[in-house]
């Protein structure tokens with residue numbers, strides 16, 4: 001078996017994949033903490049702009065902050081998050097993570113104001129912006145590219161699956177072409193692209209999910225977030241689950257699939273997430289997903305069992321950039 005530290009020179013930790021901690025260490029020689037923000041964004045797949053009802057798995061409630069009432073300013077949210085990390089981890093650097101809703105879905109002036117405010121908070125070294133591929137414009141890309149001259153900027157696109165029939169079934173409200181256009185719009189502009197995928201979506205076989213891995217592996221992206229499918233109370237997905245219209249993977253099958261997925265991903269792509277978590281008050285299934293540490297351990301065990309690592313079967317001759 002290979003010494004884990006020999007897998008790739010970029011991988012600082014002993015994990016068999018390029019984790020975010022390693023990336024931040026390489027980039028900043030320090031630990032960097034992401035602070036999740038809710039700026040009050042809505043979503044075009046809920047308000048009728050592209051569809052209604054939202055993705056079938058999304059409970060649409062937004063962050064806990066939003067559920068409690070009026071949202072604090074971005075500065076207040078960041079200062080609060082910073083104070084926690086400083087106290088608990090002696091943190092010195094932070095990324096402002098615009099997480100809730102579709103975080104480019106507003107007029108350009110509003111976006112600039114929000115992003116400027118976040119970047120003006122001391123010790124915030126960059127932004128991470130979660131959005132949908134159909135909610136991005138060349139003007140937004142130009143804005144982010146300007147920030148990227150001296151800040152760390154991540155743009156996160158939800159894809160979930162490369163398969164059109166799946167995107168339709170989960171009511172994403174956009175197809176693969178829209179995603180490809182959004183990737184091309186941002187490629188080479190200095191902004192780091194991250195793609196979100198979900199493993200275990202209704203109607204998908206393991207082969208289909210690994211086709212999504214092959215697809216994203218050849219894109220000019222710098223990061224991936226892999227989520228396990230969660231069934232949440234009150235969602236259309238929950239209705240389908242209770243009606244027996246699809247079944248969920250067990251933890252071992254999920255862990256093995258994650259490893260097979262990562263084997264196809266080039267070793268310089270940062271793996272920012274390996275499972276979904278949270279939503280405790282509306283969580284329905286699968287029960288194993290409640291324990292993130294056990295899921296991560298099972299993934300680690302699967303790497304060892306397969307004597308494997310991220311990029312083991314990646315096409316490193318591909319021209320991604």
Ligand code: SF4
Pocket residue numbers: 043044045046053054055058059060100101102132158
């Ligand atoms: S795009 Fe995101 S916020 Fe909008 S419905 Fe889907 S999961 Fe929810």
